[in-house]
Ligand SMILES: CC(=O)SCCNC(=O)CCNC(=O)[C@H](O)C(C)(C)COP(=O)(O)OP(=O)(O)OC[C@H]1O[C@@H](n2cnc3c(N)ncnc32)[C@H](O)[C@@H]1OP(=O)(O)O
């Protein structure tokens with residue numbers, strides 16, 4: 001597809017699994033990546049950037065597996081401007097029914113300094129690497145990293161070089177979130193007008209949100225002729241994140257009167273994906289986040305409530321059901337059965353097999369015994385907990401008892417199953433959580449440093465579940481752990497253990513491979 005054939009169709013290129021995963025702490029497991037890729041495909045994402053295959057064996061395997069399971073979506077892998085990177089990328093994506101190689105190099109003065117290439121040498125490198133990629137496959141995307149801080153004449157020159165060498169999509173990254181809407185549009189328009197061969201390729205926009213303008217910049221680029229938007233669910237991504245998929249897709253839908261472009265996204269699946277990405281990445285969605293925030297469809301002030309009751313359009317520009325938020329008419333509690341739980345879970349976007357339903361049902365009943373009312377948020381937390389504390393984990397929490405109060409030191413008695421064998425210890429600490437974490441360290445000694453410990457109440461009330469997130473770092477590798485429980489200390493230890501289990505998986509992965517220059 002190019003800019004000539006389908007003028008109003010904007011391709012959605014999701015990079016949650018690549019650029020999104022680059023957020024410090026957002027590391028996902030192999031299974032989580034496969035699950036998200038399947039959900040993205042079902043939602044109608046045109047291109048899924050599944051990872052950076054040369055980065056590690058784990059990344060390579062995840063991209064290959066996603067390529068194998070894919071059907072409609074194009075599966076794309078990222079590679080530097082190096083033959084070995086590109087070969088490795090192709091080895092991973094080639095299993096897809098529709099595959100894409102994405103190769104990039106930083107072209108701005110700062111990046112030319114880093115790679116130590118003159119303008120001429122860089123042009124040669126681009127020509128050689130894109131030609132190499134094109135000899136392997138016919139769907140090639142090329143990106144001039146930091147395009148928005150690059151001299152315009154040089155940008156035209158490198159884009160022309162990539163097109164001549166066989167690139168079929170030219171992606172223009174605003175790598176550091178530096179541009180603004182008018183400039184974003186002018187840049188795409190200038191490239192389309194000036195670069196020979198521009199009408200034969202699809203122009204794409206890839207924006208970061210450092211100044212909060214990623215969505216506006218992406219839409220401005222579309223108005224100027226870009227027909228692919230690169231984005232992530234919940235805007236997950238490095239620093240302030242990437243363009244949020246749900247924002248650009250819903251903006252194009254709600255304001256189709258002034259932006260007459262369409263995407264292939266089934267918007268009713270947005271909320272489910274948002275929840276899954278938040279749970280898997282450990283990055284909670286802020287309450288007032290556009291489209292998917294908890295408050296996006298809530299009205300508390302009297303005049304707003306009055307207006308919405310008389311005519312919902314008074315204060316709502318989209319319908320909750322358009323993004324998959326359903327009316328809450330099944331009250332869940334300790335007397336509810338499996339049929340109600342299955343229906344409720346389906347409404348919340350979780351399709352459960354009979355075995356999963358039985359497992360979740362047991363946990364649901366245990367929760368209902370401890371908690372008066374079960375809200376949707378409790379069930380979502382329960383599902384996240386089921387996914388993060390799996391039976392096959394190396395370390396499992398078996399028993400925890402803490403002694404706390406005004407007289408210290410606080411104490412924790414902890415039993416962990418490690419590789420199937422139970423180990424118990426007593427530890428003290430400055431507070432019950434500290435004591436319990438010390439007990440974990442005694443039973444499973446490690447060098448990982450706790451970088452972040454966060455507690456959120458899932459709902460209101462003193463019997464509310466607490467969701468705990470921890471972030472840990474070992475030798476530059478960052479992992480997050482999450483868990484929920486009505487007991488905050490139990491949730492804390494389970495989240496800590498969840499992070500350690502992820503670290504164990506990461507340790508098992510072999511070292512990154514190195515890239516040769518062409
Ligand atoms: C804006 C973006 O999102 S770009 C994508 C960023 N994502 C990532 O970096 C995540 C995956 N990265 C990795 O796992 C590692 O960086 C690897 C495996 C790719 C490389 O690891 P290492 O070989 O140890 O190199 P290291 O990360 O220290 O440095 C990057 C090297 O790539 C070079 N490089 C960076 N971008 C490019 C490029 N597009 N094309 C060619 N070379 C590049 C740098 O100049 C540096 O080269 P040097 O080692 O000769 O100085």
Ligand SMILES: CC(C)C(=O)C(=O)O
Pocket residue numbers: 019078104143145146171173174175176206
């Ligand atoms: C690799 C490119 C597309 C990128 O992620 C960026 O420049 O932000």
